[in-house]
Amino acid sequence: MNNHPPSQAILAPAQLNALSRELLEGALGTVWVEGELGGVSRPASGHLYFALKDARAQVRCALFKPKSQWLSFRPSDGMAVLARGRVSLYEPRGEYQLIVDHLEEAGEGALRRAFEALKAQLQAEGLFATERKRPIPAHIARIGVLSSPSGAAVHDVLTVLRRRFPLLEVELLPVPVQGTQAASEIARMLARADQSRRYDVLLITRGGGSLEDLAAFNDEMLARAMAACTTPAVSAVGHEVDISICDLVADLRAATPSAAAELLSPDGDVIRRQITRLHQQLHRAMQRMQERAWLRLDPLQHRLSAQRPAVRLQRGRERLATLRERIQLVWLQHTSARRAHVKTVQMRLQAQAPWRLLPAMRTRNGSALTRLQLALDHRLTRTRARTELLARALHAVSPLATLDRGYALLLDAQGNVIRSVEALHAGQSVRARLRDGQCTLDVRAFEPHGDS
Secondary structure, three states: OOOOOOOOOOOOHHHHHHHHHHHHHHHHOEEEEEEEEEEEEOOOOOOEEEEEEOOOOEEEEEEOOOHHHOOOOOOOOOOEEEEEEEEEEEOOOOEEEEEEEEEEEHHHHHHHHHHHHHHHHHHHHOOOOHHHOOOOOOOOOEEEEEEOOOOHHHHHHHHHHHHHOOOOEEEEEEOOOOOOOHHHHHHHHHHHHHHHOOOOEEEEEEOOOOOOOOHHHHOHHHHHHHHHOOOOEEEEEOOOOOOOHHHHHOOEEOOOHHHHHHHHOOOHHHHHHHHHHHHHHHHHHHHHHHHHHHHHHHHHHHHHHHOOHHHHHHHHHHHHHHHHHHHHHHHHHHHHHHHHHHHHHHHHHHHOOHHHHHHHHHHHHHHHHHHHHHHHHHHHHHHHHHHHHHHHHHHHHOHHHHHHOOOOEEEOOOOOEOOOHHHOOOOOEEEEEEOOEEEEEEOOOOOOOOOO
């Protein structure tokens, strides 16, 4: 007999476990759990299984490969740890467990979280940006070292600097490197050293230690003081694997204090070799200059000897004699040429003399006059014949020829020819032109008539 309500669905255990797993993973997300390790097991698969427990409860955990192989410590029973992961359900046994993706010793957990939070904040503000960092000078004359005077870091820095370049000035600016007041003391000394403008570079350094030991160098106040510093700042905090906020804000980060000294100091042996090489180059250059000077001096000495008054006077005499000979030669050549030209012109003038040309000109003039007279006579004969021909043709069509046949021309007072009786009126005076003269007529009466 069924006792469950008909409106509710019946779930199998696997379905219930799957639903529970989805609810757990969706509701809780990523969590941090601090506790004591127990039942630590690492089978051949490489996964790490353990329990996190306290005085009242425990939670089963699993850290899968390859993250289980990246741990910086060896987990063991009884060790206090801090785990980060997501809550899930192991369905075959119906047990919930924590799937761990990060595991660290509990002593540094809080400091690590604070470090990561401050790192993210300062990075978002741009304090780690490369374009903000100041360049380290190529030639450093004085370094200010901010560190504990009794620490091993200062000893390492001074040892390397004395070995590499003893001429480099180093001033120790003593500050505490550990404790609650260390960060503020370092920031105050950093600001004073920067305002003094005495140093080309400021080096902040200390030896290695735990995250708690390096807490002063992960302080926000010190990070902002370094960012505000106008003098280039170098950080060499801890060992090579230690990364602090101070390292990230600094203009240059060195892995160790000794490495910082190596970076900031030139190699004395290299400089000695460079000085030796430059000295040799300078010596060779001076020798070449001296040789070139002697090469220039020899011609100058010869020129100076050649410029003595006696030598110059002798050369002047020789040149004067040469010029005199050249002038005489040029004068003779010029005179001969002028004489030849005058003789040529004289011969041309004689050939063109009037008394030589006059007979020929008379002969040519007589011939030309005869030809001109003949041409005029011929032209006159032709012109007279043509004129007579034109006169006969003109007379044939001339009105005067009509008058010779007994006709007359009537002209009005203005000399116009009267062609019709309509131009006449009674009492009008007209002129009549006849063959041998003209007379004046008075019109008394006229009678117009047609052609018929």
